[in-house]
Amino acid sequence: MNTHPVAAVLFDLDGTLLDSAPDLGFALNEVCRENNLPEIPAEVFTPVASHGSRGLLSLTQLDDDTLLTLKPRFLEIYRENLARYSRLFDGIELLLSNLRRHQIKIGIVTNKPEFLTHPLIAQFEALQSISVVVCGDTLEVAKPSPKPLYYAAEQLDVDPKDCIYVGDAERDIIAGRDAGMVTVLAEYGYISSNDQPQQWLADYTIERPDALLELLALSEYTD
Incomplete structure (x- = not known):
């Protein structure tokens, strides 16, 4: 080259x-906790951190309609914690x-x-x-x-x-x-x-x- x-x-x-995966994962797991869902371990969410909110939320294995309702809250939490661990x-x-x-x-x-x-x-x-x-x-x-x-x-x-x-x-x-x-x-x-x-x-x-x-x-x- x-x-x-x-x-x-x-x-x-x-x-x-x-x-930035740690903060994306933090937002994901906050959503999980608020909705009584199992938390997602770092070794699972880190490889898909580049796939945005939809890719991360899909790890909850919820249906598409439910994922759409969770997205605004995910983005709100992430926006408030952009550089907590990144x-x-x-x-x-x-x-x-x-x-x-x-x-x-x-x-x-x-x-x-x-x-x-x-x-x-x-x-x-x-x-x-x-x-x-x-x-x-x-x-x-x-x-x-x-x-x-x-x-x-x-x-x-x-x-x-x-x-x-x-x-x-x-x-x-x-x-x-x-x-x-x-x-x-x-x-x-x-x-x-x-x-x-x-x-x-x-x-x-x-x-x-x-x-x-x-x-x-x-x-x-x-x-």
């Missing part, structure tokens, strides 16, 4: 930059600072809605300087459509073919590939045992965030 000019790196948020994945701060040192632009493209994304990002100093943030409801479509990625590239004033998109879900790889970007699968993210990431056809995979620097053949600064 080091022979290809990289103008920008775009990231998914949950499961790629942020380990944290940056180890190596993210180092990765972002090094990309900036090498004058590579940075953006976020997430399917999380704006009313949750912006308050969450505001809790993490390393993410606050990322000026281009495209959310699930910024446009009329979300990933796996490539349009949010095209929009982020446009906002950064870079050609999509000179961008890398890093994410942990199949929709991330589909969107990045359809946008003509180099795709990188974050294997450290939320990938369940039922997923088949080898079939997603990502261009590259990384087992930890700072491995992207090695992939780009960038010198690493630690100060």
